[in-house]
Structure formats: C-alpha cells, structure tokens
Amino acid sequence: MSDVVISARSVGKTFGSGADKVTALDSVSVDIFQNEFFTMLGPSGCGKTTLLRLIGGFEQATSGQILLEGKALNDLPPFKRPINTVFQSYALFPHLTVKQNITFGLEMQGTSRKQADGRAEEMLELVRLEEYGDRVPSQLSGGQQQRIALARALAPAPKVLLLDEPLSALDLKLRKEMQVELKRLQTETGITFVFVTHDQEEALAMSDRIAVMKSGEILQIGAPREIYEAPTHRFVADFIGDSNFLVGELVDGGAGERAVKLAGGSVIALSQDVSDQRKGPVTVSVRPERLGLIAGNDANADQLTGTVSTVIYFGTDTTYQIDLGNDARLTVRMQNGAGAKADFAEGDRVAITMSPDAVRVLAD
Amino acid sequence: MKVDASNPLWRFRGITSTAMFFFAYLYLPIVVLIALSFNENRLATIWTGFTMDWYVTALSNDDMLRAAQNSIVVAISATVLATIAATLAAMGMSRGRFKGEAGVSAMLVLPLLVPEIVTAIATLLFFVALGIKLGLLTVIIAHTVFCIPFAYLPIRARLEGMDPALVEAANDLYANDWKAFRRVTLPLLWPGILSGAMLSFIISLDDFVISYFVGGAGATTLPIYIFGMIRIGITPEVNAVSAMMLIVSIVFVSISFMIDRIRY
Numbered sequence: 001m002s003d004v005v006i007s008a009r010s011v012g013k014t015f016g017s018g019a020d021k022v023t024a025l026d027s028v029s030v031d032i033f034q035n036e037f038f039t040m041l042g043p044s045g046c047g048k049t050t051l052l053r054l055i056g057g058f059e060q061a062t063s064g065q066i067l068l069e070g071k072a073l074n075d076l077p078p079f080k081r082p083i084n085t086v087f088q089s090y091a092l093f094p095h096l097t098v099k100q101n102i103t104f105g106l107e108m109q110g111t112s113r114k115q116a117d118g119r120a121e122e123m124l125e126l127v128r129l130e131e132y133g134d135r136v137p138s139q140l141s142g143g144q145q146q147r148i149a150l151a152r153a154l155a156p157a158p159k160v161l162l163l164d165e166p167l168s169a170l171d172l173k174l175r176k177e178m179q180v181e182l183k184r185l186q187t188e189t190g191i192t193f194v195f196v197t198h199d200q201e202e203a204l205a206m207s208d209r210i211a212v213m214k215s216g217e218i219l220q221i222g223a224p225r226e227i228y229e230a231p232t233h234r235f236v237a238d239f240i241g242d243s244n245f246l247v248g249e250l251v252d253g254g255a256g257e258r259a260v261k262l263a264g265g266s267v268i269a270l271s272q273d274v275s276d277q278r279k280g281p282v283t284v285s286v287r288p289e290r291l292g293l294i295a296g297n298d299a300n301a302d303q304l305t306g307t308v309s310t311v312i313y314f315g316t317d318t319t320y321q322i323d324l325g326n327d328a329r330l331t332v333r334m335q336n337g338a339g340a341k342a343d344f345a346e347g348d349r350v351a352i353t354m355s356p357d358a359v360r361v362l363a364d
Numbered sequence: 365m366k367v368d369a370s371n372p373l374w375r376f377r378g379i380t381s382t383a384m385f386f387f388a389y390l391y392l393p394i395v396v397l398i399a400l401s402f403n404e405n406r407l408a409t410i411w412t413g414f415t416m417d418w419y420v421t422a423l424s425n426d427d428m429l430r431a432a433q434n435s436i437v438v439a440i441s442a443t444v445l446a447t448i449a450a451t452l453a454a455m456g457m458s459r460g461r462f463k464g465e466a467g468v469s470a471m472l473v474l475p476l477l478v479p480e481i482v483t484a485i486a487t488l489l490f491f492v493a494l495g496i497k498l499g500l501l502t503v504i505i506a507h508t509v510f511c512i513p514f515a516y517l518p519i520r521a522r523l524e525g526m527d528p529a530l531v532e533a534a535n536d537l538y539a540n541d542w543k544a545f546r547r548v549t550l551p552l553l554w555p556g557i558l559s560g561a562m563l564s565f566i567i568s569l570d571d572f573v574i575s576y577f578v579g580g581a582g583a584t585t586l587p588i589y590i591f592g593m594i595r596i597g598i599t600p601e602v603n604a605v606s607a608m609m610l611i612v613s614i615v616f617v618s619i620s621f622m623i624d625r626i627r628y
Binding site: 056057058077078079080083084085087088089091092093094095104105108109152153156 | 548
C-alpha cells in the first residue's frame with residue numbers, strides 16, 4: 001500500500017470572478033495510495049465534491065496539479081482518464097438495458113462485443129444481479145440501480161473509482177448493506193476507491209483513511225481510529241462523534257510530561273507529545289465515553305469536579321451531563337452492563353476521571 | 365359523471381350546460397363543415413343527400429393537388445431546417461449559464477408573440493429589399509423562421525428534464541463529446557425533436573398569412589388555394605379539402621403529443 005496512485009499538489013479551485021468569486025478548494029495536497037479505500041469527509045460546501053470532480057476531470061483546477069501515477073492529469077478530459085465515477089444520481093442511461101449500460105465504457109474503449117459481454121456477466125455476478133442484464137434501469141429499485149452504477153464504473157477496470165455520495169439516496173437499512181458491499185467490492189477488485197460523504201459513520205465504517213475537510217481545506221488525514229481518537233482540530237473532534245471541549249493553559253506536568261491547567265484550578269495530565277514551545281491557552285477535547293465518574297468526596301485536589309445536572313438512560317449506556325461551574329459543562333457516557341459502576345443521580349457531587357491518553361490538545 | 369366535491373366549481377349547478385355550450389361553440393362549426401362535405405347539393409348550405417363525390421372531385425383537381433404538393437414541400441423543408449436549428453439552439457442554451465441568457469431565451473420564442481401580419485410584411489419587405497424573387501424558396505425561408513420556436517420548446521423541455529450527470533457519465537466512460545451526444549443525448553432527446561418536428565410541420569401546413577405575402581405566383585399553398593376557392597363560391601369541395609386538412613392536422617398533433625409523453 002505504498003504506491004501513490006493519485007497525488008494532489010497544492011490544488012486550488014475558484015468559481016466565478018470578481019465579487020462573486022468563491023474559493024471551493026484552497027491549496028489542497030494529498031496522496032492517495034494503491035488499493036486504498038480513501039474517504040473525503042466534510043459538510044456540504046467543504047470542497048470534497050469539487051476535489052472529486054477535479055480528479056475525474058469534470059472541472060479544471062485553478063492552480064496546482066493532480067498526478068495519476070506520477071503523470072500530470074491537468075488537461076486530460078474525463079474520457080481520457082483511466083478513472084471512473086459512480087454518480088450521486090447514479091446517472092444510468094435510461095434508454096439502454098442494464099447490460100448495455102455496463103458494456104458502454106468497454107465499447108467506447110474499443111473492446112470487442114464478445115469480450116465486453118463476458119465482462120458484463122462478470123460484473124453482474126460481482127454485484128449479485130446476474131438475472132437483471134436485460135432489464136432497463138427504470139425497472140430496478142434504488143439499491144439495484146446503485147449496484148449497476150458500480151458495475152458499470154468497475155467494468156473498464158479503472159485505476160481509481162470515484163464515488164460521489166452514492167449512498168445518500170438509499171434508506172438507512174439499505175445504506176448499511178451497501179457499506180458492507182462497497183467494502184467487499186473494493187477488497188475483491190483491488191481498485192483504489194475515493195469516496196465522498198458527509199456521513200461520519202459511513203466514513204468510519206468503510207475507509208482505510210479519511211481526509212476531513214472544511215472550507216476548502218483538508219484539516220486532518222488518518223485512519224478512522226486515528227481521526228476519532230486523536231483529532232487535531234476542534235472541527236474534526238466535533239464533526240466526528242461527540243466531544244467535550246475544555247479550555248485551559250499548557251503547564252509543566254512534571255517528569256517531562258506536559259499538562260493542562262483548567263480555569264477552575266484542576267490539572268489534566270497529558271500523554272500527547274506537545275511541543276515545549278507551545279504555551280498559553282489551549283482547547284483540549286475528550287470523548288464522553290473516555291470519561292469516568294466517582295463520588296465527589298473521593299476526589300483529590302487536582303481533580304475536576306462538578307454536579308450531575310441531567311441523567312439520560314439509553315439502554316446500552318447512560319449519559320450524564322455534568323455542570324462544572326462557570327458555565328462549563330461536560331458529557332460523560334458510561335456503559336450499562338454487568339460490571340457497571342455506581343449510578344449517579346441528578347444533583348450528586350462527582351469527580352471526573354480520565355486517562356491521559358484520552359485527552360487531545362487541539363490546534364487552535 | 366362523478367362529482368368531485370373538492371373542486372368548488374363543481375358546486376355550480378349550471379356546470380354541465382355551460383360546458384356543453386362551450387364545447388359546442390368550439391366544435392360545432394367543424395362538425396357542420398365535415399357533415400356538409402358529404403352533401404350532394406352544390407350549394408353547401410342546403411342538405412339533399414349523402415355523397416363522397418366531392419372528395420373525388422377534390423382529389424382529381426390538378427390545381428388543388430399542385431397546391432397541396434407545394435404545401436407539403438414547404439412544410440417538410442421548413443420542418444427539417446427549423447428542427448435542426450431548434451435542436452442546436454436548445455443544446456446551446458442548456459450548456460452552462462451565460463450573461464444575457466434570459467434575453468436570448470426570450471428572443472428565441474418571441475416570434476410566437478409577434479403579430480403574424482407584422483412578420484409577414486416585414487419578411488416581404490426584407491425579400492424585396494434584398495432583391496430575392498418571391499417563390500417557394502421565400503415561403504420555405506419564412507416558414508423556417510416561425511417554426512423554430514415551435515420546434516424549440518419541446519426539445520428544450522426534454523433537455524431540461526435530462527440529468528446533466530448522464531452526459532458526464534458518458535464522458536467518464538470514455539465517450540468523447542461527439543460520441544456522448546450521439547449515444548446518450550440524442551437518443552434521449554428524440555421524442556422532443558420528433559414532437560417539435562410534428563408541430564412545425566402542422567404549423568407550416570396551416571399557415572396562411574405569411575404564405576400569402578411572401579409566396580409569389582406558382583407558390584400557391586393549400587390554405588391560399590382554399591381561400592381562392594371560397595372567393596368564387598362555397599361548394600362542398602371546399603369542405604372536403606378542409607376536412608382532409610383537418611384529418612392530417614389531427615393525426616400529426618396526436619402523434620406529436622403521444623411522442624412527447626414517452627418517458628424512460
């Protein structure tokens with residue numbers, strides 16, 4: 001997984017001009033590797049679809065370069081790029097049968113009819129719709145159309161498959177099924193998938209790596225676990241899963257480690273390697289499920305304490321809202337189960353426990 | 365008739381008689397015209413008995429046949445030219461947005477609103493100014509102009525309803541722009557193009573005012589010929605010719621509507 005397939009170098013894209021000028025991408029650089037399931041995740045307008053369309057050749061970059069296996073793609077039209085796309089609307093050709101849809105790309109490449117038909121059979125088998133070759137798209141359900149769109153895009157064996165929010169039109173159950181299906185297809189074909197979504201769960205479930213985007217920039221690139229457990233930006237921590245944010249000051253924690261001193265005086269130990277150069281106010285994030293609660297009177301002086309303001313029971317777990325005073329609040333999520341610790345009620349004084357590796361210092 | 369209580373108009377008691385009066389007003393003259401085309405009597409207004417003779421007379425009238433032939437030549441030529449122009453215009457208007465798009469869009473359909481007599485006189489003066497001899501050619505040119513908006517509207521509607529991702533998908537699957545047009549856009553556009561062509565054909569076939577002004581001697585089209593017949597006197601032959609034109613119109617307009625309803 002070390003060969004770079006797609007490489008974006010300082011890619012910028014603006015739409016319009018003058019007063020109407022909109023910057024969709026602001027000098028984005030990223031390497032996407034061979035046989036990788038790479039996801040671009042972000043809210044609408046973050047530039048993820050623009051980057052995808054630049055890779056596909058549907059838009060031209062305003063600045064920077066996109067390389068495919070080291071060769072610049074810049075001026076190549078979509079029909080000269082060995083890259084195929086699964087469109088958000090599927091864009092199946094309504095006047096052609098399923099089979100004709102699948103063989104379209106092969107035929108345009110000059111593959112013989114016989115070979116193309118064989119490949120279509122193969123693709124239909126891959127997406128498990130062997131019986132549907134002679135139907136037309138309007139006779140298929142949304143999920144089936146989705147699979148045919150995949151089969152059509154995979155048939156010419158592209159170097160990279162681009163997927164533009166392909167699951168957004170499906171209902172929840174089907175979406176979950178297709179997530180598993182997509183992952184399986186990627187593994188079976190060995191083709192690099194570049195997937196665009198605004199759904200963080202989808203991104204976590206399928207991706208090898210995720211690039212989190214905001215306002216035309218990539219904030220963080222990493223494996224799902226890394227993105228979730230070690231977010232670098234407040235936006236990332238907030239967009240993916242739930243997070244608590246605390247504001248404090250970087251201080252020396254002793255034994256070469258650093259620590260964060262909160263406004264209330266309590267000190268949080270860090271295991272993260274934070275540069276000695278960095279001083280002053282910082283924001284830290286910590287996931288609700290990484291926090292623990294103990295009775296307030298068991299606390300030592302440095303520990304963070306507060307009052308339980310709300311208790312919400314969710315079945316598998318219980319969520320506690322803790323009022324820390326000074327308008328600061330924390331959410332703690334504790335699993336319910338055989339080994340579950342003590343219950344707390346609204347109004348209880350509690351102290352919060354957290355392991356140093358659960359705390360992340362965020363970039364500004 | 366089932367009464368739909370949700371529509372307040374249905375509560376109006378006279379609705380049935382009003383509707384019947386309305387339809388009679390629309391269609392009675394035409395029904396009478398067709399009925400009298402089967403009238404034995406030379407005087408079109410007095411019924412004496414049933415006959416098909418007037419159709420035979422009409423179809424063996426060389427002048428009438430020549431006029432019909434002129435009409436068809438003009439209609440086919442104008443339809444082909446107008447449909448090609450309209451398709452190109454619709455394609456151009458659908459790709460991307462540009463400054464003054466609304467203005468261009470309005471200009472394309474403006475001929476529908478200009479009084480026909482104005483267009484007719486303007487076109488006539490234009491041909492005279494350029495020194496072009498009036499004849500079938502001038503009629504074809506003039507017809508092409510007013511047929512364009514009729515062909516343009518259904519084609520444009522088709523294009524608007526087309527997912528722009530379809531062309532992108534074709535491009536993505538290694539079809540260059542021409543192949544994408546031929547293999548994807550054109551097949552999906554066909555119903556609109558055909559429907560537009562049918563409408564153009566009928567509009568051209570029925571036109572009187574413009575043909576009358578810009579057609580010189582020898583360029584007599586069927587409506588002009590019928591007009592000439594009436595000036596001599598109304599015989600059931602006129603009715604027979606009119607009835608035949610009506611049938612051709614109905615057939616073409618019906619086909620146009622049916623094609624336009626094709627959905628993928």
